Amino acid sequence: MTISTKNSCSIHTRSSASFELTIFFLPSQISYNYFSHFLEKKKNKQEMEKVVKLASENGILIFSKSTCCLCYAVQMLFKELGANPSIYEIDHDPAEGKDIEKALMRMGCSGPLPAVFVSGKLVGSTNEVMSLHLSGSLIPLLKPYQPNMS
Amino acid sequence: MNSTSARFVPSKRMGICEPMHQMAMWDFKGNNFLETSPPSMFEIETNLDNLSEDTSHGTVGPSSKYDQEASKSDDKVRRRLAQNREAARKSRLRKKAYVQQLESSKLRLIQLEQELHRTRLQQGQYVGGGIDTSQLGYSETTNPGIATFEMEYGQWVEEQNRQISELRSALNSDMGDMELHIFVDCGMRHYSDLFTMKATAAKADVFHIISGMWKTSAERFFLWIAGFRPSELLKILMPNLEPLTEQQRLDVSNLRQSCQQAEDALSQGMEKLHYILAETIAEGQLGEGNYLHQIGSTIDKFEALARFVVQADHLRQETLQQIYRILSTRQAAQGLLAMGEYLQRLRTLSSCWSSRPTEQT
Numbered sequence: 001m002t003i004s005t006k007n008s009c010s011i012h013t014r015s016s017a018s019f020e021l022t023i024f025f026l027p028s029q030i031s032y033n034y035f036s037h038f039l040e041k042k043k044n045k046q047e048m049e050k051v052v053k054l055a056s057e058n059g060i061l062i063f064s065k066s067t068c069c070l071c072y073a074v075q076m077l078f079k080e081l082g083a084n085p086s087i088y089e090i091d092h093d094p095a096e097g098k099d100i101e102k103a104l105m106r107m108g109c110s111g112p113l114p115a116v117f118v119s120g121k122l123v124g125s126t127n128e129v130m131s132l133h134l135s136g137s138l139i140p141l142l143k144p145y146q147p148n149m150s
Numbered sequence: 151m152n153s154t155s156a157r158f159v160p161s162k163r164m165g166i167c168e169p170m171h172q173m174a175m176w177d178f179k180g181n182n183f184l185e186t187s188p189p190s191m192f193e194i195e196t197n198l199d200n201l202s203e204d205t206s207h208g209t210v211g212p213s214s215k216y217d218q219e220a221s222k223s224d225d226k227v228r229r230r231l232a233q234n235r236e237a238a239r240k241s242r243l244r245k246k247a248y249v250q251q252l253e254s255s256k257l258r259l260i261q262l263e264q265e266l267h268r269t270r271l272q273q274g275q276y277v278g279g280g281i282d283t284s285q286l287g288y289s290e291t292t293n294p295g296i297a298t299f300e301m302e303y304g305q306w307v308e309e310q311n312r313q314i315s316e317l318r319s320a321l322n323s324d325m326g327d328m329e330l331h332i333f334v335d336c337g338m339r340h341y342s343d344l345f346t347m348k349a350t351a352a353k354a355d356v357f358h359i360i361s362g363m364w365k366t367s368a369e370r371f372f373l374w375i376a377g378f379r380p381s382e383l384l385k386i387l388m389p390n391l392e393p394l395t396e397q398q399r400l401d402v403s404n405l406r407q408s409c410q411q412a413e414d415a416l417s418q419g420m421e422k423l424h425y426i427l428a429e430t431i432a433e434g435q436l437g438e439g440n441y442l443h444q445i446g447s448t449i450d451k452f453e454a455l456a457r458f459v460v461q462a463d464h465l466r467q468e469t470l471q472q473i474y475r476i477l478s479t480r481q482a483a484q485g486l487l488a489m490g491e492y493l494q495r496l497r498t499l500s501s502c503w504s505s506r507p508t509e510q511t
Contacts, residue, residue: 067450070425070457073419080411126461133408134468 011128047096047103055117059145063104063115067091070128071114072127083142085116118142158309169392253328260329264336267312271305295354302347306340307497313337316489317483327479334479337486341470345463348376352456357403369493375420375462380409380469383489387473390488391481401476411471416465420458427451 055061060078062085064071080086090097090113104112111125118141123129132138191500313336320333353360362370372378384406394402474482 069419069423069454070461072422073415073461076418077411077415080415092220127464130412130461130465131410131468134405134465135470136404136408139407 043099044103044106048107049101050096051100051103051107052120054088056120058086058101058117059119060142061088061117062086063090063100063113065089065091065113065116068113074114074116074126074129077133078142081139081142082146084145103141137145165180175494211497218487230377239372257328259333262331267309268336271309293355293358295351296358299347299351299354299359300364303344306347309409310340310490314341314494315393315489317487317490321480321487330483331479334474334482334486337483337490338470338474342467345467348463349460352459353378356452356456356459360455366497367504368496368500371495374413375416376459377462377466378493381406382465384409384470384473387485387488387494391477391484394481396477402473404471405469405476409465412465416458423451423454423458427455479488 034058051063058082062078064073064075064087066089075085075087088100090100093100101112104115106119107115107122109115109122109125110127114125116123116129123132123141129138132141178489192445204286268427280456313333317333317337348359357366360376362376365373369378381490385404388402429450473485
């Protein structure tokens, strides 16, 4: 990301965990923009980490909304398959709900809800779950977490 | 050897000997026999001998003239046979290449024909043909998205009918798998097109799509979220296929089960949506004339409805894809034919029913 203004100052940053910056001259406006951007990036990282943490703590995790009927449909499917998924209702989380939704979108979830994680990895939204199930690949994924394994 | 200048030679050597003979007559080693008095027989014989030795291409000293000639003739025969073999081989290769070229051109031709039909459809050159008015029903709509969809659907049905009869004649004929494959691919893409059309139309007016007003009445009876039931599809297909292998049977049974489970899940989701929508519209009725504040939340639910339509179509698409994967080309063609005929039958049933003479009271 490069910000340059008429005052011919440039700031270079690299969007990775460690920020590399070259500061020649810092008018206050630019410093504000830079820091707010920096803070946003940090928050995004935090949300992403929270999502990842939640996913790794639960074998099967579904991010859902209590009002979303498609999320409900996916939950029903998992119950039908004998799995017992953990449901995280993001509308019951006033503080971070929205951010989690944004983080899920950034992770590539086309929905973004419902977002299904199995074994800490993102499986996807309804489309992906359905495709997997029809091709017979969903049940093997769930096998380790089914309470009554045949 | 004869005394005349026409030498008697074994017939095998005729072709080669005649030029030799002529060489002997004219300009042979600078001597012109015709001008000079014919040399004695012996001389001519010797000269011919010399000539034949010269032109024998390195046969080293066969003792008698006949041996020489025999081996030479053998050589020539062998050489001719070899050349013949070579020529025959080359000719066979050329023929093979030509036939292959013909085959691929034929495939390409079929492909192009199909594409032509498709593009003609998309450009609306079939406009106005065959849109059954009994299907339109709700056609007095000011929604341009829906009007477009109705027209496109009419064309889709026409194209579907054409593809069905093509498939039927293809299966009855002796068509190979390669060509059948093209027809199967075409059929699959046709359904894909329908799902795309429906997704666009659902954004314009989801209730029109989900109520199935664009379908015939008999089809509407079997409607499940704006289309056919995927599990129903499997039931229709199976009896019409040629025998399945063990592995195929297993795959189909698994597919049937997962299809049913996915369908049930979506159905339950729809029920919940139904319930929530009803509640949202019904709440705060008594005494409140103004329901504007509810519009916002209901708009969300209507969008959720569109998502369900898309999801149901996705399930149909995936089921078709899995069937395509499991079955052989011929079986897939039979399946597509069976399904197409089933839908055709429903449509015909509807028009028969709607045009039946009503009883006079």
